[in-house]
Amino acid sequence: MTNGAEQLKFHKVPYYYTLMLTIISIGLVVYSFFGNNAPESLQIPSIVSGLVFGSLTYFMWNTSCPFCKRPFSKKEKIDWRENLGVKKEPYTYHSAVYHYSDGTKENVPDSKKTILRDKKYDLHYYICKKCGYGSDKEWNEEKGKWLGEDPKPRIIRKKGSAVNIGFEDGTSSKKKAPRKPFDNKTKRNVKDRAGDKCQVCGRNGKDIHHINKDRTNNRLSNLIFLCPTCHDEADRGHPPQQRLRELAKRQAVTKTKHV
Numbered sequence: 001m002t003n004g005a006e007q008l009k010f011h012k013v014p015y016y017y018t019l020m021l022t023i024i025s026i027g028l029v030v031y032s033f034f035g036n037n038a039p040e041s042l043q044i045p046s047i048v049s050g051l052v053f054g055s056l057t058y059f060m061w062n063t064s065c066p067f068c069k070r071p072f073s074k075k076e077k078i079d080w081r082e083n084l085g086v087k088k089e090p091y092t093y094h095s096a097v098y099h100y101s102d103g104t105k106e107n108v109p110d111s112k113k114t115i116l117r118d119k120k121y122d123l124h125y126y127i128c129k130k131c132g133y134g135s136d137k138e139w140n141e142e143k144g145k146w147l148g149e150d151p152k153p154r155i156i157r158k159k160g161s162a163v164n165i166g167f168e169d170g171t172s173s174k175k176k177a178p179r180k181p182f183d184n185k186t187k188r189n190v191k192d193r194a195g196d197k198c199q200v201c202g203r204n205g206k207d208i209h210h211i212n213k214d215r216t217n218n219r220l221s222n223l224i225f226l227c228p229t230c231h232d233e234a235d236r237g238h239p240p241q242q243r244l245r246e247l248a249k250r251q252a253v254t255k256t257k258h259v
Contacts, residue, residue: 005068005132007067007068007069007131008068008069014060015056015057015061015064015071018053018057021049021053022054022057025046025047025049025053026050028046028050029043029047029050031046033232034229036201037203040228040229060072065128065130065131065133065134066139067128067131068128068131068133070128070130070131073128073131074126074129075127075129076124077127081122081123081124081125082122082125083122084122084123085120086120086121086147087118088116088117088118089116089117089119090114090115090116091116091151092112092113093113093115093151094107094108094111094113095108095111095113096108096153096154096156097111097154097155097156098158099155099158100158101157111153115151117146117147117148118146118148119145119147120145120147121143121144121145122142122143122145123141123142124140124141124143125140126139126140126141180215180217180218182208182218183218186220187208189220190208190220190224191225193220193248194224194225196225198225198226198227198230199224199225199226199247199248200227200230200233200234200247201227201229201230203227205225205226205227206226206228206231207228207231208223208226209224209225209226209231209234209235210222211223211224211241211244211245212241221245221248223248224244224247224248
């Protein structure tokens with residue numbers, strides 16, 4: 001039931017416009033990272049604008065009336081809230097956690113455990129502050145909340161850290177090992193071999209990438225000079241390692257021939 005307030009016409013619904021700006025911002029993000037000759041200065045502004053407009057769109061949509069579409073009109077009627085009771089539901093957590101001497105933590109592999117836990121459900125009712133929609137309890141939402149304290153995992157104290165150092169039982173971590181610093185000679189050799197250009201796209205290079213992702217292997221055959229965009233792609237596996245090795249080797253041969 002409404003109080004007679006008119007429903008907003010399509011072209012007057014504000015979050016449609018912020019959604020459009022969000023889509024444009026996402027397009028600019030994609031272009032700034034993957035487009036040819038895209039300026040790097042476009043990356044941060046496009047990401048920020050995408051986050052801002054995306055958050056604003058979600059907030060306006062989440063607080064808008066289902067009938068009149070006006071944002072920021074959602075108001076909960078606390079006195080209408082209904083208790084739907086408690087249900088037993090599966091709850092999954094890690095029952096054991098490594099605590100290392102350097103303060104880092106890590107879930108113990110294969111320690112996931114599922115238990116039955118109480119979850120309380122309520123039916124929440126809302127009403128539009130602008131048009132009155134919801135006065136017949138047609139605007140409602142079911143919400144659940146876990147009861148009691150979260151299960152506490154068993155703490156296993158260990159020496160060392162969670163970065164593949166000092167494990168007492170010989171296990172390893174999926175986290176990256178510390179990077180071995182490049183010496184000046186290695187940096188110069190990599191840059192000279194590439195001619196200070198990205199060895200994938202040919203733009204100005206900036207980063208040295210470990211082809212096999214072993215950050216302690218600083219051999220010249222494992223290094224390639226890339227721009228930030230291609231470096232991000234290489235970290236995701238594009239192009240594959242074999243192709244990177246071919247590009248690095250071909251660039252080196254080409255440069256040697258021209259010297």
